[in-house]
Amino acid sequence: MTRAAFIHSSEIEQYHYPPECPFKTERAGMLLRKLKSIELLSGPNRPVIAPVAADRSELELFHTPEYLDVLQRASRGNGGVDVLQAGLATPDTPVFLGMYDYASLAAGASLLGADLILEDKVDVAFNPSGGYHHAHASHAAGFCYINDVVLASLRLAAAGKRVLVLDIDAHHCDGVQEAFYERADILTLSFHEFGPGFFPGTGAVDEVGLSTGRGYSVNTPLPEGTDDEMFALAFRSVAPAVIEKFSPDVIVMELGMDCLAGDPLTDLQMTNNAYADAIELIMKLGVPILAVGGGGYNPQNSVRGWALAWSVMVGQAGHADDLSLGMGGVMLESLDWVGGLRDRAIPADIDRRRALAPVLDATIEDVKTNVFPLIG
Secondary structure, eight states: OOOEEEEOOTTGGGOOOOTTSSOOTHHHHHHHHHHHHTTOSOSTTSOEEOOOOOOHHHHTTTSOHHHHHHHHHHHTTOOOHHHHHTTOSBTTBOOOTTHHHHHHHHHHHHHHHHHHHHTTSOSEEEETTOOOTTOOSSOOBTTBSSOHHHHHHHHHHHTTOOEEEEEESSSOOHHHHHHTTTOSSEEEEEEEEOOTTOTTOOOOTTOOOOGGGTTOEEEEEEOTTOBHHHHHHHHHHHHHHHHHHHOOSEEEEEEOGGGBTTOTTOOOBBOHHHHHHHHHHHHTTOOOEEEEOOOOSSHHHHHHHHHHHHHHHTTOHHHHHHHOOSOOGGGTTOSOOSSOSOOOOOOOOHHHHHHHHHHHHHHHHHIIIIIGGGGO
C-alpha cells in the first residue's frame, strides 16, 4: 500500500488573501474535509501531518535577505517604495496581514514533504497549500511570495537526489525554471497554456537552459482551447521520454487545477480526468512524489480535481470511480453532487480541435527535434 502523507494544519487556515483576490487559501481546508468525508484520509498509511514554518535560514537558500526583509515589513503593514520594487502591492501580489507567515508556513509544508521522502517515511507527500512557482529570488509575482517548489527541490538535491519538477499548471513555472536554468541535477518539465498576453509570458520551447543546464528545461506550451485528448497527446509524446532519460530519484509535481474548463483566469478546456491519467502514468514509475497544489481559481472544481489526484496517488482511484455516475464535475461547476470525483467528459469541439491540431503537432515535433537531443 502506498505510504502517503497529507500535509496541512488548522494554522494554515488562519490566513487569507484579500476577498477580491481570486487566489483562495481556503481550498486546502476544503480538500481536507472532502477527503475525510469520502474516507480517503484514514488508516496508518494516510496521516495528516502539520507543518512548521520555514525559518529565515531556509528561506535564504533561495530568496535574498533584502527581499525577505521587505516582505516581512509589508506583511506587518509597513510600506515604502521598496515594496513596489519587490513586486508587491499589485492585484496579483496583494499585501495582506500575515502574508509572510503564511508563505513561510506553506514553504515549510513542502520542505516537510521533502524530508519525509528523504527519510523514506512516505512514497507520496501532498501539500495542497504549496506550488508558488512564480516567486523569484528577489521579487513576488502571480500570487506567489515564497517559492516552496524551489526550496523543496533544493533540499532534495542537497541530499544527492536527481529531481524532476513536473509542472502541470495553466501558467508556466517561470520562477522555478529561472532558479534551475543552469543546473543539470534538477530538470524542469512544464506543460502550460501559452499565447500572446498570457501570464507570465515565458515557457516557449526554445527556453532550454544554459551552460550545464542546457537541455534540462523542457517546455511544452499548449494552445488556448486544449482539451483532454490534446493534452494526453502532448503529455505522452514528451513526458515519458524525458523522465526515462533523466531517471529522477524524486518527482516534485505541481498540480495547478487552472487547466480545468471554466477556470476564470485561463483558457484551457480540460477535465480532471486528464490529470488522473497523467498521474497514473507517473505512478507506474515507482518514484517518490512530492505533490503541491498551485493554481486553480474555481475552488470547488480545484478541490474535486485534487481529491481525484490524491485517490490516484494513494492507489485508490477505484474508490473514486465507484462513487462516480459519470456526470457532474466541471460541467456542473459545483462540489455538491452525488456523482463522485470524476468530471464528465466535455463533448469534443471538432472544429476547434482541427484548428489546433497543427499547432500542437508542430510544438511536439519542435520539442522532439530541438530539445530531446540536448539530453540525449
